[in-house]
Amino acid sequence: MLDVLPQMPEDSILGLSSACRSDPSPNKIDLTVGIYMNEEGVCPVFDAVRLAQQSLVAEETTKAYMAPAGDAAFNQGLQRLVLGSGSAALADARVSSIQTPGGCGALRIGAEIINAAAPGARVWVSDPTWPVHIPLLGSVGLRFETYRYYEPVSHGVNFDGMVEDLGRAGRGDVVLLHGCCHNPCGADLTLEQWSVIADMAERQGFMPFVDIAYQGLGDGLEQDVAGLRLLVERLPEVIIAASCSKNMGLYRERTGAALFVSSSAENARALLSQAQVAARRIYSMPPAHGALLAGRVLADAELKTNWEDELQAMCWRINGLRTSLVSKLEQNTDRDFGFIEREKGMFSFLGLTRAEAIALREKHSIYMLESSRINVAGVNGANIDYLAEAVGAVLRG
């Protein structure tokens, strides 16, 4: 029976990273998967997470199942982190959340809830969007429409195109938005643009579904969710898929949450019960370790400050790398790379053709996605000159 199933291709992002791992070149650079790497090229454990882990290991008395909604301290801490402790929706108990296996689990649970409310609903996704959005939401039965977003010539958001396309989204439709640090392009909306989207959602009746996987890595913890909070202030219903993979370095612990902002406390409770039923259909209870760590960090003033400081330093390092990349690339080419400095978070497209991205890999052992998306955090003082010179060589042909 099972022998009818053919070999499947590798994930387009993870496959390139594993190709880099097996490349013997001493000069190789991995700019593929979105993980934060420090100057030494290591994806570190946050100090605050390590401390929380030490106390958790010392104090933990059971490995019994988590509650279906997950850890209460984690859910409460994450709601405040994302929505702000002064959120009116929180004060009115119009928010519920379920701990999920990573942001991916949150996207999937959000999709399950949408499909339960409106089977086969249309989800508007940005062009381009993170490729994993499509199987995560599509396998539930949701359908896709695309709105214009990134404009390769200007290296910025085509906001007029976005507004024109979303003009066709109406009641019963969902609009998937990247809360900050757009993956793959790094081009984010301004607060004024978020406000226009909120106006349109109010007027046209579509519901935003916000994927926030990089809070704290664009401009800062508060700044990065300003747009999302504006939607929550103004609209009756918003679903949020939050991840602690990047901003707490908990990638492999699969730590995230789906947040439901709804029009009443009663409906928020109903949505949580629906989310628990959806989780039971897929994996039942969430994993414990990462959420217990994140819950401890968020609940302890000292650990929280320690975590915020380390995250801020990562954010500054990425932004510093963006500045250095612009100047190194411009020294080695005759192109304007200034857009890299205007973009946010881990990713930017370098603006190379597919053939140029492949040449960098094959001739120089520099691995980026074939769209020329790079993980900026993979750049460091030891590889930036080699990278810029190789880009220069490839562009000269």
Ligand code: PLP
């Ligand atoms: N959404 C986007 C845009 C991402 O880039 C990621 C991961 O890197 C996620 C969601 C969810 O990640 P995870 O499931 O590891 O928390």
Ligand code: TYF
């Ligand atoms: O886009 C990225 O690189 C990250 C990590 O199937 C990732 O979001 C990549 C591929 C994947 C899951 C996560």
